[in-house]
Structures are given as C-alpha cells and as structure tokens.
Amino acid sequence: MPISTEHVGRSYPSTAAYQVSAAKIGEFAAAIGDPSPAYAGDQAIAPPTFAALVVSPAWSAMFDDPELGLALHRIVHAEQRFAYRRPLRVGDRVVTDLTIDKVRSRDTADFITATAQVRTEDGEPVCSATATFVHNKGAA
Amino acid sequence: MTAPSSVEVGTELPTLTVRLTRADLVRYAGAAQDFNPIHFSDRAARAIGLPGVVAHGMLTMGVALRAVTDWLGDPARVVSYGVRFTSPVVVPDDDAGATLIVSGRVTALAEGRATIQLEATCEGVKVLGGAKAEVDLGN
Numbered sequence: 001m002p003i004s005t006e007h008v009g010r011s012y013p014s015t016a017a018y019q020v021s022a023a024k025i026g027e028f029a030a031a032i033g034d035p036s037p038a039y040a041g042d043q044a045i046a047p048p049t050f051a052a053l054v055v056s057p058a059w060s061a062m063f064d065d066p067e068l069g070l071a072l073h074r075i076v077h078a079e080q081r082f083a084y085r086r087p088l089r090v091g092d093r094v095v096t097d098l099t100i101d102k103v104r105s106r107d108t109a110d111f112i113t114a115t116a117q118v119r120t121e122d123g124e125p126v127c128s129a130t131a132t133f134v135h136n137k138g139a140a
Numbered sequence: 141m142t143a144p145s146s147v148e149v150g151t152e153l154p155t156l157t158v159r160l161t162r163a164d165l166v167r168y169a170g171a172a173q174d175f176n177p178i179h180f181s182d183r184a185a186r187a188i189g190l191p192g193v194v195a196h197g198m199l200t201m202g203v204a205l206r207a208v209t210d211w212l213g214d215p216a217r218v219v220s221y222g223v224r225f226t227s228p229v230v231v232p233d234d235d236a237g238a239t240l241i242v243s244g245r246v247t248a249l250a251e252g253r254a255t256i257q258l259e260a261t262c263e264g265v266k267v268l269g270g271a272k273a274e275v276d277l278g279n
Binding site: 024027028030031032038039045047048052053056074076077078079081082083086087130 | 158164167168170171172173174187188197198199201202203205206209210214215216218219220221222223224225
C-alpha cells in the first residue's frame with residue numbers, strides 16, 4: 001500500500017518518555033559548536049533544534065509503518081519548522097504524538113508533512129515540530 | 141553575550157562563519173542519534189545520487205540558528221524557527237571541510253517579537269530556503 005491522501009490524519013501512539021539530561025544537552029551543544037552557557041550545567045536548557053532528537057523516534061515509527069510502504073533510504077528531509085512554548089530543560093520527561101497533516105503525490109515522489117507535538121508526561125505542551133519529507137519513488 | 145539594545149526592521153545580525161568537517165558530522169550523528177550513512181559514507185551518498193557525504197540538514201539548521209542566538213544572547217527566547225533544505229552541504233574528506241556562511245536580518249517587529257530572515261550559503265550556493273526565526277526580544 002503506497003502512501004496516499006487517505007493517510008492524512010493518521011497518528012501514532014505516544015512515544016516512550018524521553019528524559020532530557022545535562023550530558024545529552026552538552027553533547028548536542030558541542031555538536032553544533034555552540035559554547036553558550038545556557039546549555040551548560042544542571043539547569044541547562046536545550047538548544048532549540050534539540051527537539052529533533054526528541055521527536056525522531058516518532059518519525060521512525062512513521063517511516064517504519066508498513067501501511068505507508070516507505071523505504072528509509074529514499075526519504076529526504078525537505079522542510080522543518082519548530083514552534084516553542086518554552087525550551088526543553090534538564091529533567092524534563094517528554095513524550096511525542098505524531099500526526100500526518102498532508103500528503104501530496106507526484107510522479108516521482110510523495111511529499112509527506114507531519115506534525116509532532118512534544119509535551120511533558122504531565123501534559124504540559126512544550127513545542128511542536130512540523131516536518132516535510134520527500135519520499136522518492138525511484139525506478140519501479 | 142547581551143541582548144541586542146536597539147532593534148529595527150533592517151537590523152543586520154553579525155555574520156557567522158562555520159567550518160564543518162567529516163569529524164563534525166560524526167559528532168553530530170552521535171549527538172542527534174542520526175546514523176543515516178549518507179552522512180559518513182561516500183558510497184551510500186553516491187548510491188542516492190549525491191556527489192559525496194553531506195551534512196545532516198538538522199546540523200545545518202542547528203548551526204545556522206547560532207547566528208540568531210549569539211546575537212540574542214538567550215536561546216530560550218526563540219519562539220519559532222523554520223527552514224527548507226534547498227541544497228545539500230557536501231563535506232569533502234579533508235581538513236578544510238565545508239564552510240557555511242550565515243547572515244540574518246530583522247524583517248518584522250511586532251508586540252515585542254522580531255522576525256529574522258536567515259541566509260545560509262556554502263560555496264556560494266544557498267543551502268536553506270525561507271529560513272526564518274521568530275524571537276521574543278524580552279522588552
């Protein structure tokens with residue numbers, strides 16, 4: 001079953017809780033080359049794009065969904081947008097809920113837009129990540 | 141790092157120049173848990189039609205936002221951030237790597253918030269499209 005507009009609205013079970021740690025924030029900040037003191041210590045906040053790491057298990061669940069018939073090596077990240085209520089912080093335990101917003105099919109590729117809502121285990125909304133992925137159909 | 145004092149539409153942010161090498165890609169892969177082989181294997185990258193190993197789009201996106209957060213002083217004040225990945229950042233297997241140049245300009249001000257449009261280029265090619273961050277100026 002290839003992906004189609006019929007899959008708009010399809011959602012996935014909440015991801016397992018992700019606990020934000022000072023060590024992971026430190027690693028991530030170093031990986032983007034950012035020495036900001038905001039990212040250091042036990043009170044650190046996470047760099048804004050750290051949210052991609054948090055939502056990635058939700059993206060994986062969509063990529064692996066047999067109903068959509070996607071091939072991982074054909075998927076390219078085309079667009080990304082984040083909206084923040086507040087930064088992620090050390091100690092946050094957050095879960096992600098992903099819903100497919102839009103599917104556009106072209107001859108050579110499908111464009112899939114999905115929004116991931118990140119909230120604490122207690123239900124406080126933290127941020128959202130809307131991604132568009134291109135799935136290249138390749139040679140039949 | 142202090143908050144910008146006078147911000148107007150048209151205010152230019154200091155330009156950020158960042159060099160990305162293969163080592164930086166490996167570090168980002170581990171930090172972000174993104175192990176797509178096109179970010180470390182030329183063979184895998186060429187198999188899907190790329191000229192060679194490319195940076196993670198999210199690495200380019202994350203690095204580019206530093207132009208905003210360095211200027212702003214407080215990354216907690218980023219309200220939204222969006223980009224399109226228009227061209228891959230090809231990172232050669234040498235010490236020089238790829239050089240990313242990021243510039244930004246305030247394009248709108250409303251209710252204590254500024255909208256910043258970012259331009260990111262590598263070897264003169266635009267690598268992000270429609271890159272826009274909205275920040276709370278805290279005043």
